[in-house]
Amino acid sequence: MKSGARILVVEDELPMRTVLFDCLTGQGYRVLTASDGASGLEKAIAEKPDLILLDVMMPRLDGFALCAELRRHIIATPVLMLTAKGRVEDRVRGLDCGADDFLIKPFSRDELLARVRALLRRITRQTLKSQQLTFGAVQIDFLQQRVWRNSVPVALTAKEFAMLQLLVHAAGEPISRERFLDVVWGYTSFPTTRTVDKHIVSLRMKLEPNPDTPRWIKTVHGVGYRLEPPEEPPK
Amino acid sequence: MKSGARILVVEDELPMRTVLFDCLTGQGYRVLTASDGASGLEKAIAEKPDLILLDVMMPRLDGFALCAELRRHIIATPVLMLTAKGRVEDRVRGLDCGADDFLIKPFSRDELLARVRALLRRITRQTLKSQQLTFGAVQIDFLQQRVWRNSVPVALTAKEFAMLQLLVHAAGEPISRERFLDVVWGYTSFPTTRTVDKHIVSLRMKLEPNPDTPRWIKTVHGVGYRLEPPEEPPK
């Protein structure tokens, strides 16, 4: 499985969509695609990607409208707009409705990647203080959403990574199953608490040196789970 | 164990008010209600609830106005707004006047409770902070819910920790067995007072240097138990 930042590409023309997809997945990003504005908006809301790549020229709901709609939903996901060459007025309209950067067609692969990186870096700086973290032999890169163990890449699913993120974020504190469900699954889907256990098992199998006697991901009976803090007890 | 947080429900329609009341009390929350904006504002100020559930659609003083009024009084109580489906502009106005989260009608019971939990968690997180305490060789971290003795981690069960927390919280004051049962076990289960003794024994074994002659967890004959205050006694 690929892991990395999640990027939504909204582009109606298949060839261009394919180019963008290949280019981004080749860099380890996880790419979602939509072939029209309406489904793009839907996915943007449902999937909460880290970045949205948006073609302005689309039938029906075009890039400008989609972007404006996003902002009306208070979604602050950075938007990189694809505009045609020479259409200076596009920039103005784009900025007006909340776009963050522009890419002028035709563009080079390197320029695309550079701008994507820049935008992702920006949001990461805002939201995550440290983008890398280590416990035991496990190394986490929040920016790329990748994990290594003894320098060997570990493939985590989306849910697993989200759970790990919550564990790390509240390092040391016990986290109840309820809380996992609220944060990782959101307020609109309600799996059972056993589901949380199951994913904890997966995490342990992938990250623990000895999954039977967890060194890091401890269970707190009657409470929930807790990531053993790398630090010492308080003096 | 349930928090027993106090929640104010401001809702003009009786059926909905009843639903909310039942749903929340069923979870162990203490619920106050108001059937219009004016009395809601009054109760919010007088009772200082932990959370306010606010319907936007009310005659005279509506949810927005009430919320804005609250903030004018520098009352930071989190507000969960009930809005009608599809009224995206409600969110904008709501955020504008200081609402913390939104629940769109019709909503599921689970979603209501999830959002309530999330908001309540936010405030307890702020107030609890990284509280730590020491008596003798025992160190307690309430946030992590962990205890050390001579810097060696001590494994306490959920009940034991809750009892210790109560002892520490009322340091010096004797605590009756009935009080332990009320606070630690809640109002829904009724074990014997002997049960309390048993857990006290466990605590002593885990925390006291010499469990036979307790240095810290003292028995007050005919009354209950008491944690010897770490400070110097008044003469």
Place this chain on the structure above:
DNA sequence: GTGCGTGGTTACAAAACCGTAACACCAACG
């Protein structure tokens, strides 16, 4: 379609924890 990866549920086994009874002990009071 088929196959695969992911995610959610169910069911059952294992472990941890809890509640209570029984009895020994002790403190207070006469």
Place this chain on the structure above:
DNA sequence: CGTTGGTGTTACGGTTTTGTAACCACGCAC
């Protein structure tokens, strides 16, 4: 001293919580 009632302690059965495997469902790629 002896009685009485409260407390300490232990053992054990029952309950709750957690681990885990097996299974089904869904989405996506081929």
